[in-house]
Amino acid sequence: MLKKLTDEQQEKLLVTAVEEFGSKGPERAAVSEIARRSGISVGVIYKYYRNKEALFDACLARSTDMLKAMIGEAVDREDTLAEACEKLIRTCISFARRNPHYIQMYHAITHEPGEKAAYYAETIEKYTAMIYTGIIRKAQEEGAVRRDIDPAYLALFFDNLLMMLHFDAGCRYYNERRKFYLGEAEDDEKMTEQLVLFIKGAFGITDSVSSGSGPVAEGTGSAQEREV
Amino acid sequence: MLKKLTDEQQEKLLVTAVEEFGSKGPERAAVSEIARRSGISVGVIYKYYRNKEALFDACLARSTDMLKAMIGEAVDREDTLAEACEKLIRTCISFARRNPHYIQMYHAITHEPGEKAAYYAETIEKYTAMIYTGIIRKAQEEGAVRRDIDPAYLALFFDNLLMMLHFDAGCRYYNERRKFYLGEAEDDEKMTEQLVLFIKGAFGITDSVSSGSGPVAEGTGSAQEREV
Amino acid sequence: MLKKLTDEQQEKLLVTAVEEFGSKGPERAAVSEIARRSGISVGVIYKYYRNKEALFDACLARSTDMLKAMIGEAVDREDTLAEACEKLIRTCISFARRNPHYIQMYHAITHEPGEKAAYYAETIEKYTAMIYTGIIRKAQEEGAVRRDIDPAYLALFFDNLLMMLHFDAGCRYYNERRKFYLGEAEDDEKMTEQLVLFIKGAFGITDSVSSGSGPVAEGTGSAQEREV
Amino acid sequence: MLKKLTDEQQEKLLVTAVEEFGSKGPERAAVSEIARRSGISVGVIYKYYRNKEALFDACLARSTDMLKAMIGEAVDREDTLAEACEKLIRTCISFARRNPHYIQMYHAITHEPGEKAAYYAETIEKYTAMIYTGIIRKAQEEGAVRRDIDPAYLALFFDNLLMMLHFDAGCRYYNERRKFYLGEAEDDEKMTEQLVLFIKGAFGITDSVSSGSGPVAEGTGSAQEREV
DNA sequence: AATGAATGAGGTTTCATTCAT
DNA sequence: TATGAATGAAACCTCATTCAT
Numbered sequence: 001m002l003k004k005l006t007d008e009q010q011e012k013l014l015v016t017a018v019e020e021f022g023s024k025g026p027e028r029a030a031v032s033e034i035a036r037r038s039g040i041s042v043g044v045i046y047k048y049y050r051n052k053e054a055l056f057d058a059c060l061a062r063s064t065d066m067l068k069a070m071i072g073e074a075v076d077r078e079d080t081l082a083e084a085c086e087k088l089i090r091t092c093i094s095f096a097r098r099n100p101h102y103i104q105m106y107h108a109i110t111h112e113p114g115e116k117a118a119y120y121a122e123t124i125e126k127y128t129a130m131i132y133t134g135i136i137r138k139a140q141e142e143g144a145v146r147r148d149i150d151p152a153y154l155a156l157f158f159d160n161l162l163m164m165l166h167f168d169a170g171c172r173y174y175n176e177r178r179k180f181y182l183g184e185a186e187d188d189e190k191m192t193e194q195l196v197l198f199i200k201g202a203f204g205i206t207d208s209v210s211s212g213s214g215p216v217a218e219g220t221g222s223a224q225e226r227e228v
Numbered sequence: 229m230l231k232k233l234t235d236e237q238q239e240k241l242l243v244t245a246v247e248e249f250g251s252k253g254p255e256r257a258a259v260s261e262i263a264r265r266s267g268i269s270v271g272v273i274y275k276y277y278r279n280k281e282a283l284f285d286a287c288l289a290r291s292t293d294m295l296k297a298m299i300g301e302a303v304d305r306e307d308t309l310a311e312a313c314e315k316l317i318r319t320c321i322s323f324a325r326r327n328p329h330y331i332q333m334y335h336a337i338t339h340e341p342g343e344k345a346a347y348y349a350e351t352i353e354k355y356t357a358m359i360y361t362g363i364i365r366k367a368q369e370e371g372a373v374r375r376d377i378d379p380a381y382l383a384l385f386f387d388n389l390l391m392m393l394h395f396d397a398g399c400r401y402y403n404e405r406r407k408f409y410l411g412e413a414e415d416d417e418k419m420t421e422q423l424v425l426f427i428k429g430a431f432g433i434t435d436s437v438s439s440g441s442g443p444v445a446e447g448t449g450s451a452q453e454r455e456v
Numbered sequence: 457m458l459k460k461l462t463d464e465q466q467e468k469l470l471v472t473a474v475e476e477f478g479s480k481g482p483e484r485a486a487v488s489e490i491a492r493r494s495g496i497s498v499g500v501i502y503k504y505y506r507n508k509e510a511l512f513d514a515c516l517a518r519s520t521d522m523l524k525a526m527i528g529e530a531v532d533r534e535d536t537l538a539e540a541c542e543k544l545i546r547t548c549i550s551f552a553r554r555n556p557h558y559i560q561m562y563h564a565i566t567h568e569p570g571e572k573a574a575y576y577a578e579t580i581e582k583y584t585a586m587i588y589t590g591i592i593r594k595a596q597e598e599g600a601v602r603r604d605i606d607p608a609y610l611a612l613f614f615d616n617l618l619m620m621l622h623f624d625a626g627c628r629y630y631n632e633r634r635k636f637y638l639g640e641a642e643d644d645e646k647m648t649e650q651l652v653l654f655i656k657g658a659f660g661i662t663d664s665v666s667s668g669s670g671p672v673a674e675g676t677g678s679a680q681e682r683e684v
Numbered sequence: 685m686l687k688k689l690t691d692e693q694q695e696k697l698l699v700t701a702v703e704e705f706g707s708k709g710p711e712r713a714a715v716s717e718i719a720r721r722s723g724i725s726v727g728v729i730y731k732y733y734r735n736k737e738a739l740f741d742a743c744l745a746r747s748t749d750m751l752k753a754m755i756g757e758a759v760d761r762e763d764t765l766a767e768a769c770e771k772l773i774r775t776c777i778s779f780a781r782r783n784p785h786y787i788q789m790y791h792a793i794t795h796e797p798g799e800k801a802a803y804y805a806e807t808i809e810k811y812t813a814m815i816y817t818g819i820i821r822k823a824q825e826e827g828a829v830r831r832d833i834d835p836a837y838l839a840l841f842f843d844n845l846l847m848m849l850h851f852d853a854g855c856r857y858y859n860e861r862r863k864f865y866l867g868e869a870e871d872d873e874k875m876t877e878q879l880v881l882f883i884k885g886a887f888g889i890t891d892s893v894s895s896g897s898g899p900v901a902e903g904t905g906s907a908q909e910r911e912v
Numbered sequence: 913a914a915t916g917a918a919t920g921a922g923g924t925t926t927c928a929t930t931c932a933t
Numbered sequence: 934t935a936t937g938a939a940t941g942a943a944a945c946c947t948c949a950t951t952c953a954t
Contacts, residue, residue, distance in 0.1 A: 566855065730930080
C-alpha cells in the first residue's frame with residue numbers, strides 16, 4: 001500500500017501550516033495553499049485533521065509545546081530569580097528569533113474574539129502562570145524579592161514583558177513598533193541587559209541574598225546593588 | 229470625499245464598524261452587517277471607502293486617535309513621572325473598560341503580517357514612543373529616574389506594560405489569560421496600585437521628592453554613577 | 457437599486473430546479489448547474505433559499521401543490537365514484553404528460569431513506585389519503601361500493617394505482633417497464649379505459665346505485681353490470 | 685474476473701454493498717464504507733468492479749435475481765389465479781420484510797433517469813411481465829378471469845400493486861405514507877386479505893370453481909361476452 | 913445619488929478512484 | 934497481489950464588490 005505520510009512529510013505539513021496560520025491568521029490561511037506549499041494533497045490533510053480548525057489546533061499545540069519546552073529548559077530550580085530572569089529573557093529572544101512562526105501562532109490566538117479564547121489561553125498561560133508565580137513566591141519567601149507586590153501580579157507583569165519580548169522578535173508589527181522606540185538596529189544583547197535591569201528593579205532583586213529586614217526596605221535598599 | 233452623509237451618519241458608521249471589526253475580527257466582520265446595523269447602505273459605504281480594508285483603516289485611524297487623545301490628556305508636563313505613571317495606568321484601564329472595541333482594533337493591527345505593519349505602527353507608536361521617551365529622559369535628567377537604563381528602552385518597556393494593560397481589559401484572550409494569574413475577580417484598583425509599585429521599582433522611582441537621606445536619594449544619587 | 461428577481465425569473469429558477477432535482481435526484485443535482493441553466497447566479501439562489509435542501513423543499517412544495525390542485529380539481533363531490541375514478545385517472549395521466557418533472561420530484565422524495573421521509577410523505581400523502589378515503593367511505597355508505605374491504609385499504613390500493621400511473625407517465629424507468637407489459641405504443645386512452653374497468657371491478661362499483669342488500673352480494677352481483 | 689476473493693468474501697461484499705446502497709441510497713453510500721464493513725480493501729473492490737456504478741449494478745443484479753427467484757418459487761402452474769395471487773402477495777410481503785435492502789435497491793433503479801433505465805427495467809420487469817401476463821392470459825382462456833381487460837394491462841396493474849406492496853414494506857417513504865392511510869399499526873395479514881379481495885374483484889375472480897349458478901358462474905359467464 | 917440585490921471568485925470539505933509499496 | 938493512503942475534481946456556500954434602477 002501507499003506509504004503513510006513520512007514523519008518528514010507530516011513535519012513539513014505542520015511547519016507549513018504553522019507558517020501559514022502564523023503569518024496570515026487562522027481566517028486568511030487557506031488549506032489549499034498549505035497543501036500546495038507542503039507538497040501534499042488537500043485530501044490527506046483532511047485524513048489527518050478533521051477540519052481546518054483541527055489543523056490549526058494541532059499547529060497551536062505544537063507551538064505551545066515548543067514554548068513550554070523552551071521555558072521549562074530555561075527554568076532551573078537552583079537558579080536565583082535574577083539568574084532565572086536573565087536566562088528566560090535570553091531564551092525567549094533566541095527562541096523567537098529562531099522560531100518566529102511559533103510566536104506568530106501564539107499571537108494569532110491572542111486575537112481570538114470568541115469562545116475559543118479561554119481554551120487557547122489554557123494551552124499555554126496556565127503553564128506559565130504556574131511556573132512564574134511559583135518561582136516568584138519562593139523568591140519572596142526567601143527574601144530575594146520585594147513582598148509588597150502580590151506574587152501573582154509580579155508573575156503577570158513579568159510574563160507581560162516576556163510576551164512582548166516574543167512579539168517584538170517574532171511579529172512584524174511589534175518589530176516595526178520597536179523601531180520607533182529604539183531605532184533600526186536590533187541589538188538583542190542590549191535588549192537582554194536592559195530588560196534584566198528593568199525587571200530586577202521592578203522585583204526589587206538583590207543579587208546577593210541579603211538576610212533580614214522587611215520587604216519594602218529591601219526593595220528600595222537593593223537599588224544600590226542594581227549597579228551593572 | 230462625498231458629503232451627502234451627515235457627520236452623525238459617518239459617526240454612526242464608524243462606531244458600528246469599530247464594534248464589528250473589534251468584536252469579530254477584521255475577517256469575520258461583514259460589510260453588509262455593518263451597513264445593516266449602521267442604517268447606511270452598502271453602496272454608500274463603498275462610495276466613502278474604496279473597499280473593506282479602507283473602512284478598516286478608517287476605523288483604525290479613529291481608534292488610534294482616541295488612544296492618542298486619551299494619552300495626551302493623561303500626560304501633564306507638570307507631573308512627576310510617578311504621578312504620570314499612575315495617571316496613565318488609571319486612564320488606560322478606564323479607557324479600555326469603556327472602549328473595548330478600540331482596544332480590539334488596536335490589537336487587530338498588531339496582527340498585521342505584511343507591509344502595512346509599518347504604516348499601522350506609525351499611526352500610534354511613533355506618538356507614544358515620543359511622548360514616553362521624552363518624559364522619561366527628562367525625569368532621568370532631573371535625577372528622578374535611574375540612569376543605567378537607556379530612556380528609549382525604559383519607554384519601550386513601560387509602553388509594553390501599558391499595551392498589555394489595554395489588552396487585558398479589552399481583549400478576550402488576555403482577559404482569559406489574566407484569570408490564570410489572578411483568578412476570576414477583576415480588581416482594577418488593585419491592578420493599578422500593584423502596577424504602579426512595579427513600575428516605580430523598575431524606574432527606580434521613590435515617592436518622596438524630598439531631598440536628603442533615605443532610599444530615594446540614594447537610589448537617584450547612585451543613578452548618576454550608573455550613567456550609560 | 458437592482459430589481460429583485462422578477463416573478464418570471466423566480467419561476468424560471470424553480471422550474472429549472474424542479475427539472476434538475478427531478479431528473480437527477482436531490483444528490484446529483486448541482487446548485488451551480490441550476491444557476492447556470494436558469495440564468496441567475498449562485499449567490500442569488502442562496503439569497504432566496506437558505507441552502508440546497510431548502511431549494512429542494514421549495515421545489516417539492518411546488519410539485520405537491522400542483523398535484524394537490526390537480527387532484528382537487530378532478531374531485532367533485534357530486535360525481536359518482538365511478539365518475540370520480542375516471543376523471544382522476546384521466547387527469548393524472550394528462551398531468552403527468554404535461555408535467556413530468558413534478559412527477560419526478562414526487563418520485564425523488566419516495567427515494568428518501570432518512571428521517572425526512574415522514575415530512576416528505578406528509579406534504580402530499582396526508583392530503584390524498586384524506587380525500588380518497590372520504591370519497592370511498594361515502595360511496596360505501598351509499599351502497600355504491602363493496603363493503604367487505606376497509607375504506608382505508610381501498611383508498612391505499614387506489615392511490616397505489618394512481619401513483620404508478622403517474623410514474624408510468626413521468627419517470628423513465630417506469631416508462632421502460634411499461635413497454636415490457638404493453639409494448640412500445642403509448643395509448644393513454646386505452647390505459648384510462650382499462651384501468652377504469654380494473655378499478656371498478658376492484659371496488660365492486662355498479663354505475664347505477666342499486667338499493668339494498670349486503671356488501672358481498674352486491675360486490676359479486678354487480679359484476680354483471682360492469683359490462684362495457 | 686479475478687478469483688482470489690473466496691465466494692464467501694464476494695458474498696459478504698455484495699451483501700454489505702446492498703445494505704449500504706439500499707439504506708443510504710446510491711449517492712450517499714460510500715465505497716470506502718462498504719470496504720470497511722465488508723472487510724475487503726477498496727483496491728480489491730476496484731479489481732472486481734470497474735467503478736462504483738459497476739458495483740451498484742452487481743448489487744442490482746443480485747437483488748433482481750433474488751426477486752425473480754422469490755417470484756418463481758411463488759408461482760406454480762397448477763395454482764388457480766386466485767391461489768397464485770394470494771401466494772404472491774404473501775411472498776412479496778414476507779420477502780420485503782426479510783430483505784428490505786433488496787427492495788430498496790429495486791426502488792433505487794426506478795429512480796434512474798438516464799439511458800440505463802431500459803437496461804435496469806429489463807433485468808426484472810421483462811421477467812415479471814412475461815410471468816404475470818402468461819398466467820393471466822391462461823386464466824382468461826380458462827374463463828377464470830374477466831376478458832374485457834387486455835391481459836397485458838391486467839398484468840401491469842397487478843404488478844403495480846405488487847411493486848407498491850414491496851415498497852410499502854421495504855422503503856421508508858412508502859412506510860410513512862402507509863401510515864396516513866392505515867394508521868401506525870402494521871398488520872401484514874390484514875393487508876394480504878384485503879389486497880386479495882381487491883385484486884379478485886378487479887380480476888373478476890370468484891373463489892368457488894364450481895360450475896352452476898351463483899354470482900361466480902355469472903361473473904365468469906358474463907366475462908365471455910365482454911370479450912375485447 | 914443612493915440603494916441593496918445580484919454577482920461570482922474563492923474557500924472548505926468529500927469521496928471515487930488511483931497507485932506506490 | 935492486495936492494501937488503503939493519497940489524490941484532486943467537484944460540490945456547497947459566503948461575502949466583498951458591483952451596478953441597474
